[in-house]
Amino acid sequence: MDYVVEMVGIRKEFPGIVANDDITIRLKKGEIHALLGENGAGKSTLMSILFGMYQPDRGMIKVNGREVRISNPNVANRLGIGMVHQHFKLVEPFTVTENIILGSETRKYFFGLDIRTAAKRVEQLSQRYGLNVDPYAKIENISVGMQQRVEILKMLYRDAEVLIFDEPTAVLTPQEINDLQEIMRKLVSEGKSIILITHKLKEIKAVADRCTVIRRGKTIGTVDVAETSREEMAEMMVGRSVSFTVDKTEGHPGDVVLEIESLNVKNSKKVNALKSFSLNVNAGEILGIAGVDGNGQTELVEAITGLRPIESGTVVLKGKKLNGLSIRQRNNSGIAHIPEDRQKRGLVLDYTLEENLILEVYNQPPYSKRGLLRSEAISQHADHIIQSFDVRSGTGGSSIVRSMSGGNQQKAIIGREVERDPDLLIAVQPTRGLDVGSIEYIHKRLVEQRDKGKAVLLISLELDEVLNLSDRIAVINNGELVGIVKSSETNERELGLMMAGYRKEEAAHE
Template sequence: MDYVVEMVGIRKEFPGIVANDDITLQLKRGEIHALLGENGAGKSTLMSILFGMYQPDRGVIKINDKEVKITNPNVANRLGIGMVHQHFKLVETFTVAENIILGSETRQGFFFLNTKSAVTRVEQLSKQYGLNVDANAKIEDISVGMQQRVEILKMLYRNAEVLIFDEPTAVLTPQEIEELQHIMKKLVSEGKSIILITHKLKEIKAVADRCTVIRRGKTIGTVDVAETSREQMAEMMVGRSVSFKVDKQESKPGDSVLEVQSLTVKNSKKIEALKSFTLDVHAGEIVGIAGVDGNGQSELIEAITGLKQVESGSILLKGKDIAKLSIRERNEKGIAHIPEDRQKRGLVLDYSIEENLILEVYNKPPYSKRGLLKPDAIRKHANHIIESFDVRSGTGATSIVRSMSGGNQQKAIIGREVERDPDLLIAVQPTRGLDVGSIEYIHKRLIEQRDKGKAVLLVSLELDEVMNLSDRIAVINSGELVGIVNSSETNERELGLMMAGYQREEGTA
């Protein structure tokens, strides 16, 4: 059989955890092979071994039928293996071309970098694979989707034959996801082979040929995607049947909890990112905000939570204007926030779980007394959240957060915010990068908050999620409110048009 990559019987242990337990993965030449597993199943560890970032404790890796030892990423590059990481590794202030040649510069004479020929080659590759990247643009000025294409170009520039994509769509809009899928198919048609790490079954169905499922570090099996249903793959991944429908009763909205009135907010470039935006959220309902990324959602949330100043307009929480209050005061008045970027805004990565779970309440009893922390109370609180939100980690409450998988980091944040029993729960991308099991669980917890009479404001780029969870949906485009619709009376097509800025036509649904 013509395999470009074979990983056979791979085992990898970390202190307190077996990440990979006798895993086998075989990649055929010219195929898109999905690697599916829930958060913490061992997908990223396995790929880090293939990319030379870790060494396996046991097992064999063959490239083109030859056994190899991949001692570091440079060896992987030389063997034709490239990787697009989940968190891009780009220098913001450099141009696209400078980022691409970084680490494999060709020199002209002794001191001068030959950037001209690099730019030409980047433009050639960009054209050949339909990437449409401007080689001279600065990274900080291009969209996330474009940055990802730069990462792809970086691999092609180094002549990679095997491309590993780690959760590539976690940060993309629906349109960018479609474009990426075209690009992947184009790469394969040009003879490349792709390993796609993901837990989005919809995407596996759209692009993958075969799929290897791993659960808790073990290989469950490899299936032919065309012949396997989404439900079957989900069950292999989670070990039980999973419901894709959100189970909820009709909402019973109460009093208004949040009222945003003609709010205008500027972004970091001093441009109005939110323009006299008005919205209200009542107790006992979930209001979803739908829009393509970068249309003012972040500024709206930052203004409500206190991370950005308001130019004009008001923000009322239970009838009182909070626009001038500090972040801590807003938290104490009953706002909880699940932030969009869990690593930058949600957690202190080098603190333990238990320290992260008291970040907003460490100064209050029972967690501290006369300025001294009370370790027993802190540990008890952490264990309660770890248990009720199924937060998995190597060593429980004392685990350093950086060592946990993204999904478990997310569950820890959600547990922390929900346990504060807020009046208004703001959830931004609450299931970004999570597997179906965790998504199902988090959706249940958000519905539970709603049914307890809390107001929930949901921002998500996943249209399915907004439609499934929300009672009402507010559509935002270029910082303006396009309209508000009841989720039971709309569909994906109509929302898509509104997201593109078309007003809803009266009398037609």
């Protein structure tokens, strides 16, 4: 059998952890091969080894049947291996073409870059693979989905034969996900081979031919996707059976907890990010906000939590106006916030777990007395959260948070915020980058908050999540409220159209 890439018996250790423990994956020419595993299973490490960013401690890599040593990404490029990273590596003020030729510029007559020839080639590649990218557009002016296509063009421009996609759909709308899947099929029909790193089983079922599952750094097996059910793959991935539907009864909404009235907020570029936005969230309901990334969701959350000033309009919590209150005052009035970026906004990575769990309450009893911290109360609090929320870390409350996996960092934040018993819980991307096991758990805890009569504001880019969890869904586009629908009366297609700016009535007729 001819394989374009073989990684056999790969081992990679980092201090205190074996990320890859004798992993084997073989990629056939012209196939889409999924690499599936939960958080911290070692997927990205394995692909970083193939792309030359890390060196394996043991094991062998063959490209087109020949054993190779990939000492850095340039070697990978020369061997025809390209990678689209989860966080794009693009220079915003540059044009598409300038970004694509960075690092492989062709010079003309010793001075000046030959941009026109390059742009022509970009245009040809873009047409051939159905990418529809304007070679002269600036990165800062194009959508996230388009930026991803620029990353794909970067690989094609360098004649890559093996394309690695790392969690490529994390930031796309449902329509863009469909387009990307179409592009992937086109690429393999032209003879390219693709490795797709993901933990979204729906997408594996949609495009992949085979799937290699890894768990805790070991290969569990490689299966034929057409013959394997979603449930079977999930079980290989987490080691137990997993439920895909959110178990919840009909909600019983109570009084209004959060009232937002004609809110105007500017973004960091001083442009209006929210335009006379109004919304109410009731006790005992989960209100989901659906929208493409960058349509004002972040500014909305920052305006409520006090991280960003309000230009005009009001935010009222249980009858009390929040405008002008400090972040601490808002926290103490009953707001809890699971932030979008757990590492930037949620945790102090070099503090211990127990220190992170009292960040908002360290100055209150029982955690401090007369200005001194009381370590016994602090570690009891930490132990309670670690147990109730199944937070796994090397050494319990004294573990440094940086050493924990993303999923466990996330559970710690959710535990900390829920334990404060807030009236309003704002959950932003609460399951971003988590595997099915952790997602199932976090969804349970959010529904539990709702059933306790709390108001939950859920902001997520995962349409499935918004549909599954929410009682009502507010759709936001370009900072404006497009409309509010009941989740039991809508579907992905209608929401997708509304996210693109169609009103509910228009979406029904599209």
